[in-house]
Amino acid sequence: DLPFSLVRATVDQAPVAISITDLKANILYVNAAFSEITGYAPQECIGRNESMLSDQRTPPEVYRELWGCITRQQAWRGRLLNRHRDGRRYLADLTVAPMLNEAGETTHFIGMHRDITEEY
Numbered sequence: 001d002l003p004f005s006l007v008r009a010t011v012d013q014a015p016v017a018i019s020i021t022d023l024k025a026n027i028l029y030v031n032a033a034f035s036e037i038t039g040y041a042p043q044e045c046i047g048r049n050e051s052m053l054s055d056q057r058t059p060p061e062v063y064r065e066l067w068g069c070i071t072r073q074q075a076w077r078g079r080l081l082n083r084h085r086d087g088r089r090y091l092a093d094l095t096v097a098p099m100l101n102e103a104g105e106t107t108h109f110i111g112m113h114r115d116i117t118e119e120y
């Protein structure tokens with residue numbers, strides 16, 4: 001088995017923004033790429049909601065579809081506009097997935113995103 005410290009370091013250093021939330025999208029953990037892409041240090045975003053990243057120009061249907069999917073325990077992938085700490089908007093390719101316990105219940109959500117602004 002891999003040592004836990006290696007698994008932890010892998011998530012910390014993965015070159016994609018990763019966050020772990022509770023069932024209401026309150027942020028419990030962010031990795032280094034999350035801080036780099038969003039501009040928020042861990043102490044500035046842990047305890048806040050993922051909606052801190054949302055930009056008013058993303059249609060509400062996108063969020064409804066996201067929540068519809070993850071509450072059915074399916075992963076959702078899509079593109080939406082996020083707002084960087086400095087106010088700049090960026091296009092995010094986001095995947096949100098449920099994390100399940102041994103009883104098959106959702107305990108957390110994991111978010112993974114990349115800034116794809118430059119690809120457009």
Ligand code: FAD
Nearest residue numbers: 021023024025050051053054055063064067096109110111
């Ligand atoms: P909200 O108040 O969130 O409402 C938007 C819609 O979502 C409504 O239809 C509402 O009914 C539904 N909804 C909200 N919360 C729940 C819930 N607990 N259960 C069921 N339905 C619900 N958003 C971003 O903009 N950028 C991100 O990078 C991003 N990453 C996320 C990562 C994770 C792991 C999760 C779980 C969510 C993420 N979100 C992200 C979605 C975010 O939580 C907000 O729903 C979104 O930003 C819209 O915020 P809002 O305040 O405008 O609307």
